[in-house]
Amino acid sequence: MTDTANKRKLNWNSHHVTQGDERAPNRAMLRAVGFQDGDFEKPIIGVAHAQSNITPCNNGLGELAGHITDAIHEGGGMPQVYGTITVSDGISMGTEGMKCSLVSREVIADSIETVSRGQSHDGVIVVGGCDKNMPGAMIGIARLNIPAIFVYGGTIKPGHYNGKDLTIVSVFEAVGALGAGKMSREDFNEIERRACPGNGSCGGMYTANTMSSAFEAMGMSLPFSSTMSAVDAEKATSSADSARALLKLIEADIRPLDILTKQAFENAITVIMAVGGSTNAVLHLMAIAHACDIDLTLEDFERIREATPVFCDLKPSGQYVATDLHEVGGIPRVMKMLLKEGLLHGDCLTVTGKTVAENLANEKEVPDAGQDVIRPYSEPLYTQGHLAILRGNLAPEGSVAKISGLKSIKITGPARVFESEEESMHAIMADQINPGDVLVIRYEGPKGGPGMREMLSPTSAIIGKGLGDSVGLITDGRFSGGTFGLVVGHVAPEAYVGGPIALVHEGDTIELNAETCELTLHVDEAELQRRRAAWVQPEPRYKRGVLAKYAKLVSSAAVGAYTD
Secondary structure (H helix, E strand, C coil), X not given: CCCHHHHHHHCCCCHHHHCCHHHHHHHHHHHHCCCCCCCCCCCEEEEEECCCCCCCCCCCHHHHHHHHHHHHHHCCCEEEEEECCCCCHHHHCCCHHXXXXXXXXXXXHHHHHHHHHHXXXXXEEEEECCCCHHHHHHHHHHHHCCCEEEEECCECCXXXXXXXXXXXXXXXXXXXXXXXXXXXXXXXXXXXXXXXXXXXXXXXXXXXXXHHHHHHHXXXXXXXXXXXECCCHHHHHHHHHHHHHHHHHHHHCCCHHHHCCHHHHHHHHHHHHHHCCCCHHHHHHHHHHHHCCCCCCHHHHHHHHHHCCECECECCCCCEXXXXXXXXXXXXXXXXXXXXXXXXXXXCECCCXXXXXXXXXXXXXXXXXXXXXXXXXXXXXXXXCCEEEEEXXXXXXXXXEECCCCCCCEEXXXXXXXXXXXXXXXXXXCCCCCCCCXXXXXXXXXXXXXXXXXXXXXXXXXXXXXXXXXCEEEECCECCCCCCCEEEEEEECCHHHCCHHHHCCCCCEEEEECCCCEEEECCCHHHHHHHHHHCCCCCCCCCCCHHHHHHHHCCCHXXXXXXX
């Protein structure tokens, strides 16, 4: 980017703000923030980041943004830095505050779209860490459809105690173990102290690492970037490289919707299945697809699940964390193995300006010997993917089950009905849940919650109590990426709009069968009709403010819980 003519072409959008005598006032304000003569013909690039000391996931993103702005300046662009928000899922978990987590995805998307559209940016680079940063960013990027790239803030390194790796989920499970008398107070306290040793997003293949992996697979982040540690030097280097890649995208006029095709989404789903990713990926990818005007459905996830084995042994149901995956080849190694088997679309364009196949040309097709983080394709942990779509009279629009790490993937038992997460947690900790029970946690959906809280506290407490293989749980809420067990979320229609989950009575027989992908309430239709006629929609929990607005706008979880 050296000759003036080329720079003029690159300010394809920002010239509306910077060019001509009538824009002298605009330029005067830009001079006050560092623009000089000669800068007004350069591309202006938004650098959106979610720096915050609310959570280790986002603590340090501002430093990465600094490396990005330096690289943009060096490459002949003009960065404009602005902030967006975050809500820590881990800290808000189990509280009323968790209702704001999924809402934050929409606020993040709206803020990025608002600023970069309002300032006529020629491109945008977004730096995010915690779970909703990534889908929020990608929704905003898709709506803008200006050259863009996503930079992941990086994953946390594992904590260590008694020879075991720790993550935040270790602490949630310790709560149940302590309550069940299976753990000493000393061990409990040490796990809390050691689980989170520094900056970075939660370490297993939980939602943050799932979505970063998905974005790399989709071609919207640089290869290898999705599993780097937040505190390692390569993360700063990769961030600066991402800025340089964005300048090339602007020059080549490659837009997000050139990259975010239906085939790119299928690549992301395939990779998520192979690595054992979070149920939240279903919700988020469908919302992003909606922003791209792409028809992505629950059936697409089920079709890809049936064809894709799980061959990475990662937490929460496996042994290893994302940094372990990075050390043995990261997402590029996983993708090359999938490409070899004909399960990826190798011709998809990426932010490198190359195709998926070109990016992977020099990558090995088999896992390294002497490690078992990535298993051979012919020796997977599971022959099919772990995110199953269940339907039936209890979830006619669909639901999502995570079925990895289980002795059995079906259960039939009496319903234990709870009208909120708090009610269920009290019963679990008070030892009121018995083997064979099927917990029903309702009125936690997108509209009913509102906000579709994650149920990590009750699911972890169930694991800690030793009931993980003998108790089922269904909810119109959702689950943390750290959840595992015989659990089904995203049940739709949700209870608040009169979905069948609202009609379940204590003691009804529920059959959860992930082998046949069915979720059945064994109550005859005549009785369900009587219950439906008697059902009354509850008063909304919030009458004004952000949660009230969200409840009015949000769609069903079956299509991604989007708001536009």
